[in-house]
Amino acid sequence: ASSVAPAASSCAADLEQAGRAAGWEKALRHTLVPVPGRTRSRWTQVGYVSLHRALVEGLLGDPDALRTHVMPDEAPMLAPPLAWSKEEGAPPLGGFLHQPSQLMRTFSRLARHRLRAAPPEQLAPVFDGLNACAATAWRVNPAVLSVVESIGAAFPDGLGVLPTNVDLPLPAAPAGDDPDALRLWKRELKQARQRNAELHSLRCTLALKVGVARELGDRPFYFAYNLDFRGRAYPMSPHLSPVGDDLARGMLRYAAPRRVGAAGLRWLKVHAASLYGHDKLPLHERVAWTDEQLAAGRLKQLAAAPLDEPARGWWLAADSPLQFYAVALDLAAAYARESPEEHESAIPVTQDGSCNGLQHYAALGRDARGGRHVNLVPGDRPGDVYTGVLDVVRRKVEEDAAGGDEERAAMAAQLHGRLTRKVIKQTVMTTVYGVTFVGARDQIERRLRELPELKAEIADPRRYTQLAAYCARLTLDSLGEVFEPAMVSMDWLAKSADAIGREALAPVEWTTPLGLPVVQPYHKAVHKPIRTILQ
Numbered sequence: 001a002s003s004v005a006p007a008a009s010s011c012a013a014d015l016e017q018a019g020r021a022a023g024w025e026k027a028l029r030h031t032l033v034p035v036p037g038r039t040r041s042r043w044t045q046v047g048y049v050s051l052h053r054a055l056v057e058g059l060l061g062d063p064d065a066l067r068t069h070v071m072p073d074e075a076p077m078l079a080p081p082l083a084w085s086k087e088e089g090a091p092p093l094g095g096f097l098h099q100p101s102q103l104m105r106t107f108s109r110l111a112r113h114r115l116r117a118a119p120p121e122q123l124a125p126v127f128d129g130l131n132a133c134a135a136t137a138w139r140v141n142p143a144v145l146s147v148v149e150s151i152g153a154a155f156p157d158g159l160g161v162l163p164t165n166v167d168l169p170l171p172a173a174p175a176g177d178d179p180d181a182l183r184l185w186k187r188e189l190k191q192a193r194q195r196n197a198e199l200h201s202l203r204c205t206l207a208l209k210v211g212v213a214r215e216l217g218d219r220p221f222y223f224a225y226n227l228d229f230r231g232r233a234y235p236m237s238p239h240l241s242p243v244g245d246d247l248a249r250g251m252l253r254y255a256a257p258r259r260v261g262a263a264g265l266r267w268l269k270v271h272a273a274s275l276y277g278h279d280k281l282p283l284h285e286r287v288a289w290t291d292e293q294l295a296a297g298r299l300k301q302l303a304a305a306p307l308d309e310p311a312r313g314w315w316l317a318a319d320s321p322l323q324f325y326a327v328a329l330d331l332a333a334a335y336a337r338e339s340p341e342e343h344e345s346a347i348p349v350t351q352d353g354s355c356n357g358l359q360h361y362a363a364l365g366r367d368a369r370g371g372r373h374v375n376l377v378p379g380d381r382p383g384d385v386y387t388g389v390l391d392v393v394r395r396k397v398e399e400d401a402a403g404g405d406e407e408r409a410a411m412a413a414q415l416h417g418r419l420t421r422k423v424i425k426q427t428v429m430t431t432v433y434g435v436t437f438v439g440a441r442d443q444i445e446r447r448l449r450e451l452p453e454l455k456a457e458i459a460d461p462r463r464y465t466q467l468a469a470y471c472a473r474l475t476l477d478s479l480g481e482v483f484e485p486a487m488v489s490m491d492w493l494a495k496s497a498d499a500i501g502r503e504a505l506a507p508v509e510w511t512t513p514l515g516l517p518v519v520q521p522y523h524k525a526v527h528k529p530i531r532t533i534l535q
Contacts, residue, residue: 025052025054026052027051027052027055028049028050028051028052029049029050029051029052030047030048030049031047031048031050032045032046032047032048033045033046033047033048034046046529047532074237074238074239075212075215075237076138076212076216076221076222076223076235076237076240076241077096077097077221077222077223077224077237078219078220078221078222079097079222080134080135080137080222081094081095081096081097081134081222081223081224081225082094082095082096082097082101082224083127083131083134084103084126084127084130084131085120085127086118086120086123086127087120088119088120089116089117090116091103091112091115091116092115092123092127094127094130094131094224094226095134095224095225095226095236096224096236101224101226101236102226103115103226103227104226104227104228104229105226105227105228105229105234106228106229106519106521107521108229108507108519108521110507110519111229111517111518111519111521114509114517114519115517118515118517122515123515123516124515125514125515126227126231126514126515126516129233129514130225130226130227130233133223133225133233133235134222134223134224134225135222136222136223136254137220137221137222137254137255137256138220138221138222138223138242138252138253138254138255139216139218139219139220139221139252139253139254139255139346140213140216140217140218140251140252140253141250141251141252141253141326142218143325143326143329144250144251144322144325144326145210145213145214145251147306147307147322147325148161148162148210148247148251148322149210150307151307152206152210154307159312159316160316160321161246161247161316161321161322162206162247163199163202163203163206164199165203167196167199168192168195168196168199169192170189170192170193171185171188171189171192173185184460184461184462187461187462188461191461205239206247208239208240209239209240209244209247209248209251212237212239212240213240213251220255221255223235223236223237223241223242224236224237227516229518229519229520229521230518231512231514231516231518240252242348246320246321246322246323247322249320249322249323249348249350250320250321250322250323250325250326251322252348253326253346253347253348254346254347254348255346256346257344257345257346258344258345258346259341259342259343259344260334260340260341260343260344260345261341262341264341264345265334265340265341265343266287267349268327268330268331268334268345268347268349269286269287269290269291269331270283270286270287270290270349271327271347271349271350272286272290272293272324272327272328272331273285273286273287273289273290274286275318275319275320275323275324275327276289276317276318276319276324277318277319279319279382280381280382280384280387281381281382282380282381282382290331294331294335298311298314299328299329299331299332299335300332300335300336302314302315302325302328302329302332303328303329303332303333306325315328326347327347330343330345330347353374354373354374354375354382354383354384354385355374355385355386355428355429355432357429357431357432357433358370358373358374358385358428358431358432358483358486359374359375359376360432361432361483361485361486361487361489361490362374362376362483362485362486363376364486364489365485365486365488365489366485367483367484367485367486369482369483370385370482370483370484370485370486373385373388373482373483384421385428385482386421386424386425386428386429387421388482389424389428389475389478389479389482390419390420390421390423390424392478392481392482393419393424393471393474393475393478394419396474396477396478397412397415397416397419397474398412398416399412400412401413401416408470411466411467411470412470414454414457414467415467415470415471418451418453418454419471420447420451422447423444423447423448423451423471424444424447424471424475426443426447427440427443427444427472427475427476428475428479430443431476431479432486432490437472437473437476440472440475440476441465441468441469441472442468443472444468444471444472444475445464445465445467445468448464448467448468448471449464454467496508497520507519507520507521507522507523508520
């Protein structure tokens with residue numbers, strides 16, 4: 001054995017030397033990456049083995065181009081999906097016709113065992129809901145697809161509807177060797193590269209959605225549905241779906257139009273006003289707003305020339321411009337008839353909960369004050385949880401600006417009168433899902449960077465982080481003030497889950513009212529490096 005090892009090593013070295021001489025490169029690369037050790041002062045080297053890019057391209061094609069192509073198993077279906085069902089002791093079957101489909105998106109073997117063991121009659125209500133969604137036929141809205149393609153061809157900036165085709169310029173390196181200037185440049189360079197990477201991802205997403213829509217054309221199609229581990233239903237096709245973004249929803253309509261009648265016409269008007277940004281008005285005021293636009297001829301003008309001014313600037317200012325464009329065209333077509341009620345529409349009218357996570361917590365805690373903000377309590381006008389929390393944040397900012405330590409007063413003065421609903425919305429929305437302080441700070445920092453008033457006066461990007469940290473603390477504290485019983489319930493559930501995990505060494509489980517067994521899949525990850533002869 002002692003004579004074989006040196007011979008093998010020598011042979012490998014000769015082969016590597018010959019390969020270099022011939023211009024070859026290694027198909028597999030071994031690199032050492034420094035990672036933090038058990039203490040902050042110690043670092044260790046971990047080896048990673050990766051494929052050469054040329055090998056990846058040879059096996060899969062260009063990886064960048066691959067991101068803009070839809071895998072066949074991710075496309076909508078031209079035939080109705082297989083209805084979900086199950087037999088005693090067997091896993092549920094349904095979804096796609098020619099490939100295996102999981103009822104629940106989970107890696108938990110325990111959750112899959114619970115589904116397999118559940119009696120078929122227990123899961124019947126779940127199956128009924130999923131099968132009803134899957135039986136709904138859809139078509140691509142050609143008018144919306146056409147305007148999307150026109151914007152992409154004529155406007156490189158995307159008009160705020162599509163991602164811009166132009167990357168952000170990278171900042172130039174500082175001329176001197178000032179460490180503060182160099183540190184600031186590195187930070188700005190990292191942010192610009194991250195933003196350009198995000199833009200590339202958005203362009204790929206756009207290409208996937210538009211590619212699916214073009215391929216489907218005018219044919220009716222269907223979505224197979226399954227569940228996440230909590231029991232929320234989602235289409236199994238990820239790119240173009242009715243639970244997607246404004247672009248995806250705007251390009252979809254039902255395959256079979258229906259006569260709207262007086263009630264349907266009213267709901268189309270409500271829907272139009274909500275999509276434009278008036279979703280906090282009472283329903284009758286939303287109808288009145290849409291009637292005003294019809295009387296002013298704006299919808300007719302929009303239908304005739306959507307990308308000409310002034311129609312373009314008006315509809316692009318909507319909160320959900322592409323969905324608004326779809327319903328505006330539908331209403332214009334209805335009122336072009338002698339009897340608008342006879343119009344046949346295929347536009348989906350969506351409805352949404354008011355920060356649904358907080359709705360559940362307010363209901364659990366019988367929280368009347370919080371319930372008013374999330375519309376669990378009757379009122380003359382719709383409640384708005386984000387505005388309610390923002391009012392408390394603004395009050396605290398005013399108090400800090402009027403007095404307190406110098407640093408807090410300076411930050412409060414800079415933010416006074418500039419905080420908007422959008423700044424705190426994502427943080428309030430994700431609090432019930434366990435957002436951390438760091439996550440809340442990053443969310444708020446992204447919104448603060450969009451405020452033109454701050455852009456004009458902030459030179460050091462680190463100031464955004466300081467302001468975001470200050471605002472994040474105020475937002476989380478204010479949320480606890482507005483929804484105190486909800487926060488108590490959340491804290492109790494978190495402590496209960498921790499106790500179950502530590503004492504019973506088992507995940508939290510429950511059964512929903514529809515009979516779906518749920519297993520909480522969160523576990524603490526343990527990393528185990530594999531020792532090889534290379535490290």
